[in-house]
Amino acid sequence: MHELGVANEILDVALSEAERHAAKKVTSIRLRVGVLRSIEPENLFFLFDHIARGTPAEGAVLEIVEEPVRVECEACGVSEASSFTWECPRCKGSGVKVTGGDSLSILSLDVDS
């Protein structure tokens, strides 16, 4: 249930930003989440809904921008994969290095002032 910690962090950031901008309500929150974070969106949405109740972020919609796994292949360069892999998704070579896909950040939020 690591989504609970993530949900708490999202709520903290959203509420403090809303307060800083004197907003009454947070209506949506955009996140960038790397595939390597193993976040289950449904789980995250459910938990966020629950903990946001009674706060200015109650009912806010979470939008996830998924970041693919970035793979650098010795043979054919850079490509992307939808899950962690030790084989190049393009040429199936084994000389690969995973160089991205672990983002976990809040990009922006929409508020009503």
Place this chain on the structure above:
Amino acid sequence: MRTDGNVRIDVERSLLQSADEAAAAIRALLSERKIYAINLISSPGSGKTTLIEALLARFDGKGGVAVVEGDIETEIDAERIRKHGVQVRQINTRSSCHIQPSRLLSVLREMDLSETRLLLVENVGNLVCPAEVSLGEDARVVLLSVTEGDEKPLKYPLVFRTSDLLVITKTDLLPYVTFDVDRVRRAARAANPAVEIFEVSATAGSGMSTLLDRIEALRATKN
């Protein structure tokens, strides 16, 4: 500004920022005192406490060892370690499935670390949540027992990506289980080319001294 009263605020902030700030404070505290810290991560039952006990035996008399045990509810592991006569603190994480760096920081501030040279932190037993947050450690050690299966690096890549050492444990059981060591090595290397991989059996004793030698050498880099 989109419509009346509706504003988009650009934030672009890592959700790990506050955790990272606490981890940086831990790192500063440790480096000021020249304490080498190891964060041990694995599924339950992979041998973290056994490795800690081996390290206690190795470092006995070579500089104080302090242990922080993370567990959701119990004190069982802390009791086991306390018998070795070292300073040990328990963090019960309750609703959290990993040790929060802010929590570790306040525990370290309460401890007497004047004689401590090595800090061992046993994280809560799972491969997902502890992988997400840095505790300001010098080395992150992930343990994977051969009884857990060789799919783990594919299912939980983040922990393999962020660990400095991978310790494959219970290798004396290899003849009885389906576990392809090379497959795990390849996956771990793809996730992190710099990872150092060790194969050990605490019961048969194989590989343990190589691993302990390496940890001792790493520890010595912080004198």
